Structures are given as structure tokens and as C-alpha cells.
Amino acid sequence: MWRDCLKLQDELVKMRRELHRIPETGLILPLTREYVENKLKEYGISYTENKTDSGLVAIIKGEKGTGRTVALRADMDALPVNEGIESDYKSLHEGKMHACGHDAHMAMLLGAAKVLQEHRAELCGTVKLFFQADEEEVLGAKNMISEGCMEGVDAVFGTHIGCIISKDISSGKFVIVPGCIMASNDRFFIKVKGTGCHGSTPEKGVDPINIAAHIIINLQEIIAREVPAVKAAVLTIGKVNAGFAYNVIPSEVEIEGTVRTLDDKVRKNIAARIAEISESTAKTFRGEAECTIEWGVAPVENDEAMAEFAAKCAREILGDDKVITSVPAPNMGAEDFAEYLKLAPGAFMFLSSADHDKHTDEPHHSPLFNIDEDVLWEGSAVFVKIASEFLNA
Numbered sequence: 001m002w003r004d005c006l007k008l009q010d011e012l013v014k015m016r017r018e019l020h021r022i023p024e025t026g027l028i029l030p031l032t033r034e035y036v037e038n039k040l041k042e043y044g045i046s047y048t049e050n051k052t053d054s055g056l057v058a059i060i061k062g063e064k065g066t067g068r069t070v071a072l073r074a075d076m077d078a079l080p081v082n083e084g085i086e087s088d089y090k091s092l093h094e095g096k097m098h099a100c101g102h103d104a105h106m107a108m109l110l111g112a113a114k115v116l117q118e119h120r121a122e123l124c125g126t127v128k129l130f131f132q133a134d135e136e137e138v139l140g141a142k143n144m145i146s147e148g149c150m151e152g153v154d155a156v157f158g159t160h161i162g163c164i165i166s167k168d169i170s171s172g173k174f175v176i177v178p179g180c181i182m183a184s185n186d187r188f189f190i191k192v193k194g195t196g197c198h199g200s201t202p203e204k205g206v207d208p209i210n211i212a213a214h215i216i217i218n219l220q221e222i223i224a225r226e227v228p229a230v231k232a233a234v235l236t237i238g239k240v241n242a243g244f245a246y247n248v249i250p251s252e253v254e255i256e257g258t259v260r261t262l263d264d265k266v267r268k269n270i271a272a273r274i275a276e277i278s279e280s281t282a283k284t285f286r287g288e289a290e291c292t293i294e295w296g297v298a299p300v301e302n303d304e305a306m307a308e309f310a311a312k313c314a315r316e317i318l319g320d321d322k323v324i325t326s327v328p329a330p331n332m333g334a335e336d337f338a339e340y341l342k343l344a345p346g347a348f349m350f351l352s353s354a355d356h357d358k359h360t361d362e363p364h365h366s367p368l369f370n371i372d373e374d375v376l377w378e379g380s381a382v383f384v385k386i387a388s389e390f391l392n393a
């Protein structure tokens with residue numbers, strides 16, 4: 001069945017380029033959704049649209065009998081980046097670009113959909129195809145889930161193209177690793193409240209800038225002294241808003257930052273300690289702190305058995321030397337695919353398309369990011385193999 005994907009290569013490139021020209025960002029992606037839906041109609045595949053955003057779920061029903069349900073996912077959103085590469089498929093939308101390869105994800109999943117639909121008589125069970133919006137701001141998967149996409153799903157798989165794990169992994173290799181492979185991503189806001197006054201008489205007020213400085217230093221002690229050395233965690237404060245004149249003590253300071261972890265327990269502990277330390281530090285110096293956590297996404301936790309199964313499928317197509325099943329360390333970036341993995345076992349896979357000679361090893365989100373289109377068929381073929389083997393096992 002997967003061999004049909006080899007014949008699809010030109011069509012996959014064409015779809016990827018057509019999608020590359022019309023990048024859209026965020027939750028509402030009208031042109032992208034229309035493109036995907038037109039292809040699904042052409043293939044005779046039914047789908048349901050999300051009510052809250054541009055996400056959609058397509059369904060292929062196997063005709064060999066009822067059985068399990070496997071879900072395959074692609075994300076559809078682009079980035080607010082101005083494309084820096086000239087080509088005849090360059091972005092037509094000023095200031096927007098598919099700089100993370102999600103155009104390729106849609107093409108690969110559409111290719112797999114076509115093949116699976118053509119072979120539906122041989123399938124026992126159901127394939128659900130997730131086309132989600134807004135991966136970059138990590139709201140898309142949560143929306144899909146609240147619209148019910150995971151109902152009845154027994155396993156879920158997704159692939160990210162590019163050079164996320166390492167640009168030294170040569171193009172065409174799959175990376176399928178059991179366990180944690182990407183980090184959580186949460187955002188926190190701290191409002192430090194003091195009492196404004198003249199800069200010459202700090203004793204008449206409460207200086208929130210001084211308090212904020214102590215909070216910023218104290219929060220790093222969580223990483224240094226409270227997180228076990230063998231558990232990776234990052235706490236970064238990326239934004240501080242304070243003051244308006246050199247000789248005025250303001251009444252408020254705003255602090256904003258992000259926490260990345262590889263373990264849900266560590267993640268929850270850090271969030272609790274951010275609030276405790278901020279509030280108590282502020283109190284020590286006669287001020288107040290209000291802390292808010294905006295929960296983003298959990299770590300990407302691949303199921304051991306499903307990762308093993310997916311790697312076996314990839315090996316049967318590509319050969320042993322093109323499938324990597326362990327890496328020196330997980331990636332501290334985040335992916336909202338993690339949300340699906342909390343509800344069903346599965347695996348998030350990486351398809352390398354890094355080729356220095358083809359200039360496809362630029363970092364993700366760069367205006368120069370590009371993919372090696374020669375590997376697109378592999379993404380479709382691995383999806384087809386996983387879905388068919390899972391359903392017919």
C-alpha cells in the first residue's frame with residue numbers, strides 16, 4: 001500500500017508549493033482550509049469542520065470491518081515571518097511564511113489520505129485525519145480536542161519535517177524516539193505592586209523595581225536548588241516593564257516569562273514555586289505580587305510501544321540505517337501534539353530534510369527556512385504504513 005506514495009511524489013511537491021504560496025497564521029486559516037477541503041472532496045473523503053477555528057477532521061472508514069481507530073495529524077498554520085528566499089512558489093502574503101514546514105505536513109497527510117482512501121477496502125477500522133490550526137501559539141490541538149476529535153481514538157501519530165532535532169541528521173532520516181522528546185511550554189505573568197514616590201525619598205513609598213529585581217534573582221534559585229540535576233528545566237524572564245522617569249519610583253512592575261520542562265511533576269512544582277517566591281519576596285519588602293500562570297502545553301511524551309511500532313514501520317520502508325530511535329537529549333522546544341498524547345498512546349516523529357547543499361538546513365522560523373522536497377513521499381508512506389498496520393494488526 002505504502003508504495004503508492006512513491007508515485008505521488010510530484011503531486012506532493014505541487015501541493016506543498018501551492019500551500020507555501022498562501023500562508024496564514026493563527027486559528028483562522030480560510031484559504032488553507034479551503035485548499036485542504038477541496039483535495040479531500042477530490043479524493044472522496046468526508047470531513048467535519050471545527051466550529052471555533054479552521055481545524056477539521058477527515059474520516060476514512062475501512063470496508064473490511066469495524067475495528068480500531070488511528071489518528072494522523074498535520075498542522076496548517078504559518079508564521080509572521082517575511083520570506084527571504086526567491087522562488088516561483090514564494091509566499092504571496094506579505095509578512096507571512098510557512099517557515100516551520102507545516103505546508104509539507106499538510107501535503108504529506110493529504111498524500112497519505114489519498115492512498116488510504118483508495119485502499120479502504122483493505123482496511124479494518126477507521127482512520128481519522130486531523131488538520132489543526134494554530135500549532136505555533138499552541139491553541140490548535142486544544143480546540144480540536146474540545147470539538148471532540150479524540151473520541152474513540154486508539155492511537156495518534158504526527159510527523160514534523162525539518163531540522164528540529166539536529167541539522168546534522170541527514171535528509172530523509174526518520175527520528176522516532178520512545179519517551180519524552182520535547183518540552184512543556186508555559187507562560188507566567190507577575191505584577192509587582194508597590195507605592196510610587198519621588199526618587200529621592202524611597203522611604204516614603206515601596207519600590208517595586210527593587211522588589212522585581214529580587215524576584216528575578218530568586219526565581220532562578222528554583223532551577224539551581226529545587227529541580228533535581230537530572231531533570232531538565234528552563235525558566236526565562238523575557239520581558240520586564242518598569243518605570244517611566246529616572247527620578248520617579250513607579251507603583252507597578254510587570255514581569256513575563258516562560259518555563260520549559262521535560263516532566264509534568266517538575267512543571268507543576270515550578271509553577272507553584274513561582275507564585276510562592278514572588279508573593280513572599282514582595283511581602284518581605286513591603287510590597288505585593290500577583291502571579292498568573294497561562295498553561296501552555298505538556299511535554300511531548302511518546303508511548304514506548306507505539307514509538308517502537310512506528311519505528312518498525314519506518315524501517316520496513318526506508319531500511320534500518322534511515323531510522324534513528326535514540327538521540328542525546330530531547331528538544332527543549334514545545335509542540336501541542338503533546339495534548340493528543342495525553343489522551344491516547346502514540347508517537348511524534350521527526351523527518352529530517354536537512355541538506356546543506358540544498359540550503360535546507362536553516363533553522364525553523366528563519367526567513368531562510370526551506371525543506372528538501374525529495375523526502376515528502378517518505379512522510380506519506382510512513383503514515384500509510386502505520387495506519388494500515390495498526391488497523392489490520
Ligand SMILES: [Zn+2]
Pocket residue numbers: 099100136364365
Ligand atoms: Zn514552528
Ligand SMILES: [Zn+2]
Pocket residue numbers: 100101102135160
Ligand atoms: Zn512546527
